[in-house]
Amino acid sequence: MAVLVYTENWDGKFKKSTFELASYATRLAEKIPDQVVALSIGHVEEEELKKLGRYGIGKVISVEDDRFKTLDNQVYTRIIAEVAENLTASVVVLAHNNSGKALAPRLSVRMKAGLVSGTTGLPESFEPFIVIKKTFTGKALAKVVIHTAKKILTLAQNSYQVVEQVVPVEIRKFVPVSAGDVKTVVKEVFKQTGKVILTDADIVVSGGRGMKSPENWGPIEELAKILGAATACSRPVSDEGWRPHEEHTGQTGKVIAPVLYFAFGISGAIQHVAGISSSKFIVAVNTDKDAPIFEVADYGIVGDAQKVLPALIEAIKEAKSI
Amino acid sequence: MKILVCLGNVPDTTTKIKFSGEGTKLDKTGVQWIINPWDELALTRAIELKESGQVPVEVISVLTVGGTDAEPTIRKALAIGADSGYRVDADPADSYQVAFQISEIARQEQFDLILCGIESSDYNGAATGSMLAEILDYPSLSAVSGIHPVNGHLEYTRDIDGGRETVTLDLPAVLIVQKGIAKEPRIPAMRGIMMARQKPLTVKEPGPSAGYTEMISFELPAPKPSCRKIDPDNVRELVNLLQNEAKVL
Known part of the structure; x- marks a missing residue:
């Protein structure tokens, strides 16, 4: 046994x-x-x-x-x-x-x-x-x-x-006797390099439609970089093609359970929350004080993610003496 | 090529979940039922393949295991563009029992390509497709996010942790598909809805199978304590809380 x-x-x-x-x-x-x-x-x-x-x-x-x-x-x-x-x-x-x-x-x-x-x-x-x-x-x-x-x-x-x-x-x-023939043929492999894998990450920095356009993702990537975090996004963002579908987190995308999840400009639709609710701590930044994301967040800032992000990056750099 | 798309009939993803019978079963009152989202994407991709003509697709069949209340799901799939539908008249018990019921029809009909969504959005078993493949002794690929016709045959994109592979596999096979397989699910057009009424929907008696597992009770997760609000002009306070209270930075 x-x-x-x-x-x-x-x-x-x-x-x-x-x-x-x-x-x-x-x-x-x-x-x-x-x-x-x-x-x-x-x-x-x-x-x-x-x-x-x-x-x-x-x-x-x-x-x-x-x-x-x-x-x-x-x-x-x-x-x-x-x-x-x-x-x-x-x-x-x-x-x-x-x-x-x-x-x-x-x-x-x-x-x-x-x-x-x-x-x-x-x-x-x-x-x-x-x-x-x-x-x-x-x-x-x-x-x-x-x-x-x-x-x-x-x-x-x-x-x-x-x-x-x-x-x-x-x-x-051990040499198995029952394995049979390998029929799956891999013709090509693409591996992400230099990025933290979303489903492995302890910290995830995620952006939603509140980020307004794909050009505004710089600070999200920077924050992820200084924290050794993975980047993620909400469904509308991946549907719009602002970010690759691998980053879509939520009910029909990736379901994740990091230690810390940052939601910038994500309103917190029930399908998104389903994919992140197992996170140990959730930080939400959103302009709408009634956004449902604040119902699941541990810490929240009612404010513009694009203004909060640079300040947060500075404060974290300072605290970690980077 | 004959394609089978397996469909789950699940509560709409916006449903507020409640339970009845002292937490032993889903309270179906007021629930809107939809095609399981990944199954719907699988169907969409199957229809695209047929329409493209890049691989010869003779027929796309859809199948669900469920009572008469699951028939609107099949009708919707027929309206979107599937050619024929099957319903196995049994209440789904667990992934194994469902896979077994599908396998009976798959054997009779000899499909070349069987598509299943990576999981169902209700019980999240993530098992039916792979179980079906094992029962049929077919090869399977999981986490498939792309099906590509190349010179009259098919190649597949399989997602791996932190990357993806381009893979080939002999048919017949079962593909377990996920997000990325099709861009957006199709919405039935009026013409499709009319035509769906003429398409065959075969009801089959279930084969002999019991489940291996049983869900005995449900509960809702404990509500979270309320969110602590921090002034947008004082992000240092947030960093301080994350470092010293949550201890996660």
Whole structure:
């Protein structure tokens, strides 16, 4: 028996979210109680794999084959299912990110294991197995019971803190027998460089229609830069083509949960709020004192974002002595 | 090429969510139902592909799993430009049960390309499309933000964390699509609405399947404490609060 956690890598490296997921899996295994095992697919140096031991993962299975460089949902699913079966894993956990969302449902079918996607914490009970997740894009919480013996969970981003718990790590190389052929052919890759990725960011600086025109985005980018933050925008802004669709945050765009979210010139339509309501702190700047964004904001300034931004940049530079 | 677009029937995104039965089910009073936003974009892209003639599209079918109250959603899709509709007459229980019901029709009809939205805006399972692919043993791509005809075949844009890839894949396949796949959803025109009445809408009995999971209760998140207002001429105060009260700077 085991709790199996799929620890994705990005060009051979883990992210903070990987360690959050590892911490979550460790705690989940303690509660069951069961052993926790991590599975890594693709080439990751031993030194990097060993980092998982800081978060309580004592055993890592590494599938290193170069054939598995490309995410092929069918092949990855077969590999994870094969490892889960060998370990007789009772629970498999993945991150609720692009690849986790692609793999967990396939895994659920293959393993005949009920899936709850985007859970926000440890199960409320184990018999019956009940977990909590957000529904209606954050407008409500639901308790979900999984009826099957095996379970699959994806953990919502930024919903579990990293917990250090150092253990020795045993790394075992593994060659799957059931993987099959990779059919997904990647012809071209475009990677954002020098920018903080929106869904990973601790701080997000976002602009709405109140910014008036795309030429006014300079201060938003500058503020993001000095804070090491990602930039985002509201739907009208991406629909107008002022900013790329990857930045659209809200119900039908990206749903994010940073520590700090700045909303400049965003009125706070219910669909936008749905995408940001999990932020720990929200700062809103808007000329309309009755704008709904102030209902969800922790701190608010009723004023013109274009006037507030330069002053705020100066004040932050001063406070951080940049 | 035969395309299937799977449609979810969901409350309008502006709906103020309420629950009834002591928090066990959605209170449907006064709720306006819409096509799940990503599914609607998927349908729009399918119609664009057919109209462009750059790849041969013989038929676009739409399907939803739900009771008779879900039929307006199918009629709307037919009015927008789908050629035929299916409704599996079952109450959606969970993603698995829905995927299973879709798979029965997908097997019979042998679609080449199946499009599903990345998640539904109600229960946010983000699972039906990928589950369907696994049941059918088809390849799948998730987080697809572009479908491009190139020399008579299709290439896809897949979003990855902090970037995107151009990908090819053999058909039949399931694509799980998201924002960017089409610019804006189409609105049915009067002619489309008239024509939709003549288009076939087939009601199917559900196959034998129970869900793996069950939502047992709902609650609304705790309301936030009220917003602390800061004078626009005193942004230093905001920085001070963020540093020393919230401790996030």
